[in-house]
Amino acid sequence: MLQERLKGIKIGGTIIIFDRDFGKLVFRDVRGYGNLLDDAEWLLERTPQKSWGFMIRPIIHEKQYGLWIGEYMPNNKITREEILFGGGSSTISELLLEYEESRVGEREIDRKIDIETLRRTLPESNIIQDFKYFVCPEERFYNRCPRLEEIYKAIKERCGSAKRLHYSQVAVIISGIDKCYDVIICPLLASPNALERILIFDKILRSRKIGRMKIADRNIIEVS
Structure with a gap:
């Protein structure tokens, strides 16, 4: 697991899911097990999605802001992980942490964080670049x-x-x-x-x- 390679990592409470069928789902204050993988699968078991998709979550390691990205399948299991720091991942991470602290609203999150923005700002993420909606969101x-x-x-x-x-x-x-x-x-x-x-x-x-x-x-x- 990627988290084990980063000692002292801090995990934000906001998780955004991009699901092939349901579109975007935002969860503001996730307090699970303090483990990226376990928290992700715990949340998947409690959401309506039963499809393919990915989720992003802000992290901090040695004063660097970054993102954990996890890809999932219909069995609610994470099948692929990425951890990114710097550049676009840092900007998105800070925005999500500000949202968690109520310094920005959900409307701004909806406007600034969508699949098109993520593709542009995180070209290094294979998970995001590979993602496809089943049907174009309404x-x-x-x-x-x-x-x-x-x-x-x-x-x-x-x-x-x-x-x-x-x-x-x-x-x-x-x-x-x-x-x-x-x-x-x-x-x-x-x-x-x-x-x-x-x-x-x-x-x-x-x-x-x-x-x-x-x-x-x-x-x-x-x-x-």
Whole structure:
């Protein structure tokens, strides 16, 4: 176990879980066994997740701030561990400890610590870089889908000034997108029904106030 290599390590009480099915779960004041591995598996047994994912926890060793990162499987066992110090891990560790002491709020934690931020700031973590969601989390899909504007632009260019397009052409454009590398199933591509994919795309457009895909008749989509 990695903890045994670091004598005198101090462990923070905040743990954030990134689960393939449930998304992000934040636990502020974990007081378990004082052992990184045992605490992690103890917490996993008491949470609703039954999937794959990883968790992060702040640590301090010889005045260095760092992170413990543990990967888990559906059996609630940690299968891989990493300990990182310096750089991005130090910044995230200090932020989590400030949250534990109520010096920053949960809203700031939600805003500053997500999977995209962790990938950018912790490129050395194989666990984080390997992580994939099963289905794109709803919040990310509706609020931050990176493919949305790309698809909308392609559809508008295809229909031109007419602003009308056969639904099959719209469906082909949607189906032709490159799926995000960190998601196994994209909700835009999950349904085998072309019309259903268009309706889902329209819902995202309207939720972000970008545009709309309106069914004009049985086969024609009006683009606005």
